[in-house]
Amino acid sequence: xxxxxxxxxxxxxxxxxxxxxxxxxxxxxxxxxxxxxxxxxxxxxxxxxxxxxxxxxxxxxxxxxxxxxxxxxxxxxxxxxxxxxxxxxxxxxxxxxxxxxxxxxxxxxxxxxxxxxxxxxxxxxxxxxxxxxxxxxxxxxxxxxxxxxxxxxxxxxxxxxxxxxxxxxxxxxxxxxxxxxxxxxxxxxxxxxxxxxxxxxxxxxxxxxxxxxxxxxxxxxxxxxxxxxxxxxxxxxxxxxxxxxxxxxxxxxxxxxxxxxxxxxxxxxxxxxxxxxxxxxxxxxxxx
Numbered sequence: 411x412x413x414x415x416x417x418x419x420x421x422x423x424x425x426x427x428x429x430x431x432x433x434x435x436x437x438x439x440x441x442x443x444x445x446x447x448x449x450x451x452x453x454x455x456x457x458x459x460x461x462x463x464x465x466x467x468x469x470x471x472x473x474x475x476x477x478x479x480x481x482x483x484x485x486x487x488x489x490x491x492x493x494x495x496x497x498x499x500x501x502x503x504x505x506x507x508x509x510x511x512x513x514x515x516x517x518x519x520x521x522x523x524x525x526x527x528x529x530x531x532x533x534x535x536x537x538x539x540x541x542x543x544x545x546x547x548x549x550x551x552x553x554x555x556x557x558x559x560x561x562x563x564x565x566x567x568x569x570x571x572x573x574x575x576x577x578x579x580x581x582x583x584x585x586x587x588x589x590x591x592x593x594x595x596x597x598x599x600x601x602x603x604x605x606x607x608x609x610x611x612x613x614x615x616x617x618x619x620x621x622x623x624x625x626x627x628x629x630x631x632x633x634x635x636x637x638x639x640x641x642x643x644x645x646x647x648x649x650x651x652x653x654x655x656x657x658x659x660x661x662x663x664x665x666x667x668x669x670x671x672x673x674x675x676x677x678x679x680x681x682x683x684x685x686x687x688x689x690x691x692x693x694x695x696x697x698x
Contacts, residue, residue, distance in 0.1 A: 419486040419661055421448075422688035429494045431692055432460075436497065441696035442595055444620065446687040447489040449509050449662045452599060452622055453498075456592045459562045462501045463588065463599040463622070467492045468514035471663070480633060483664040489690040496522040499561035502529045504601025505572060505585045506537050507635070509662070513541055527560050531567070533582035553582045554612075564591040568612055570603035572635045573628065589616050594698035598652070600624055602637050602659070605646065613650040619695060621652035624659035626668045640668055644676035647684070654695070655684045 423431060428445070435443050435455065442456040451465040467490060471482040492515045501519060503511040511534075520526055530538050532551030539546045550558055552567035559565075569575050570585040577583055587601045597620040598613060613621070623643040628636020637659055638646060647655035655677065660668040670686045677684040685693060 418484065419689070421487040421489050421690035423690045424487060424489050425491055425494060428490045428690050432495075432497065435694075441694055442592070443692055443694050444597070444656075445489075445692040446656065446658065446689060448486060448689045450504075450599070450601070450622070450624065450658045451489075452656075452658070453495070454563075454590065454592075454597060456595070457562070459592075460495075460498045460500070461561070461563050461565075461590055461592075462495065462498045462519075464502055464504050464510040464601065465492065465495075465515050465519070466509040466512050466662075468512055470512055470514045471508055474508075480665065484662065485664055485667065486661045486689050491518070492516070493518040493522050495519055498523050498526055500527050500529060500563055500565075502565070502588055502599070503531075503534070503538060504570065504587060504599070505531065506534050506541075507602070510601065511538060511541060513543075516542060529558065529560065529565050529588065531583050531586045533578040533580070533584045552586065552588075554586065562592060565589070566591070566616070568598075569606070569609075570601045571606040571609075572602040572637070573604055575606055589613075589618065595619050595695065598622065598650075600638075600658075602635065604628060604636060605638060605642050609646070610649045613646075616650075618650065618652050619698065620654045620656060621647050621650065622656050622658050623647060625657040625670065625673045626659045626666055632666050634666060640670075640673040641676045644673060644680045644682045644684070647677070648680045648682040653683060655682055656687060656693075657684070661689070 624637035627639035
């Protein structure tokens with residue numbers, strides 16, 4: 411169920427139109443494509459294979475919090491019914507918050523992709539499997555410093571601070587980002603993170619082509635864990651040498667958003683290469 415609001419920010423393209431755009435380039439042998447699906451959800455397409463980072467494509471949080479003192483009022487249209495994403499080989503969840511681990515998004519996605527594989531922080535295995543009602547040995551668990559090859563993508567685990575670098579009793583990260591390597595390309599998906607000591611050194615070593623970074627900031631009055639703000643995202647992208655920074659984590663919920671125009675100003679100020687996408691918009695990357 412998606413709550414309708416005539417004042418919602420429209421998607422660049424959605425549902426069947428977006429699916430058709432995705433499938434139109436599945437046979438491409440050069441470069442790769444990516445699409446922003448809203449919040450922190452990004453779809454990567456490379457040589458006919460598809461990796462989906464942290465999708466949230468339902469209204470579960472708006473419904474859950476509708477009658478509380480922290481309503482999650484939706485700002486933008488949903489990009490796509492997850493059941494239409496029937497081409498996905500790999501999906502990730504960077505941590506256990508519902509906008510990164512949403513059963514109402516993932517169940518229809520799984521139903522449309524029988525062979526799909528899921529990458530999660532190993533520390534979160536019990537929680538993930540309980541929420542998704544899946545076998546405990548099914549998800550692929552990662553920790554920082556480890557990597558796994560799945561469906562043609564090599565996925566590295568990196569720490570994330572949301573708000574702290576929280577680890578379980580075995581020293582495994584509860585909050586993570588992922589670097590995906592495929593062919594000559596590497597992309598970094600932050601998950602949710604603040605700036606922490608060592609983040610530049612960790613990420614700079616990957617020489618990423620694209621960094622997906624949050625910009626909604628860390629405001630205690632929101633009563634939720636925070637993220638990089640617009641200035642920090644622009645500066646981090648520059649310091650790690652990303653060839654392109656794409657912002658995320660805005661324009662979904664009224665109480666927890668940011669203005670991407672502010673990020674653009676800081677990116678220009680820092681000399682950070684960037685692209686601001688509309689929900690459902692795709693981008694082709696050719697040069698490694």
